[in-house]
Amino acid sequence: MESIIGSIDGSGILVAGAGLVTNLLADCLLPYCNSSCLVFVLRASHEAQRILRHLRVKGIPQESLPHILDSSTTSTAERERMYLCGGVYICTSRILVLDLLQQRVVPGAITGIYVNETHRVSEASTEAFILRMYQEGNNKPDSFVRGLSDQVCALVGGFNKVGKLMDTMSVGNIYLWPRFHLSIKEYCARHPPDVVQLAVS
Secondary structure, three states, X not given: OHHHHHOOOOOEEEEEOOOOHHHHHHHHHHHHOOOOOEEEEEOOHHHHHHHHHHHHHOOOOHHHOOEEOOOOOOOHHHHHHHHHOOEEEEEOHHHHHHHHHOOOOXXXXXXXXXXXXXXXXXXXXXXXXXXXXXXXXXXXXXXXXXXXXXXXXXXXXXXXHHHHHHHHHOOOOEEEEOOOOHHHHHHHHHOOOOOOOOOOO
């Protein structure tokens, strides 16, 4: 998996085989779990605990793990202080768009943004608005936007859907990692699924 992550250069959309995206996303976050970066992850709140478990296994200490932001548990002032400390933040699009509009975090301070379930992003979506604000306000050469999806059928439906999605996210690259990709096959072979047999009497 590390060889795949290392092949990503800059912004782009990552399309992988079904069931692989969460671990891929967690591996992508490994280099950014430190105070020198500020990275946001959108549309991944439902996978947050699984991402944290994966990063713990990879040896990331508790204090460097991604922060899960929830409007019911973190105040606006608390979030503003947290952003100044850097790190990775898994949050809803609603939280990030409000914090950008209220300038609790400025686009120029953000290292990059990951958008999970990127096949759901449309030109009128909150994520698209966030990405426009980010890209217009950040001129750093190493800034990035990366989308992830394992729903291939959702990406090929309609006319030029991938092209429109790339335009909406303002990215120029797409990375395809099917299950028959050599690195993916090797990764799956090292991590076989746990099979549980249930007997119903």
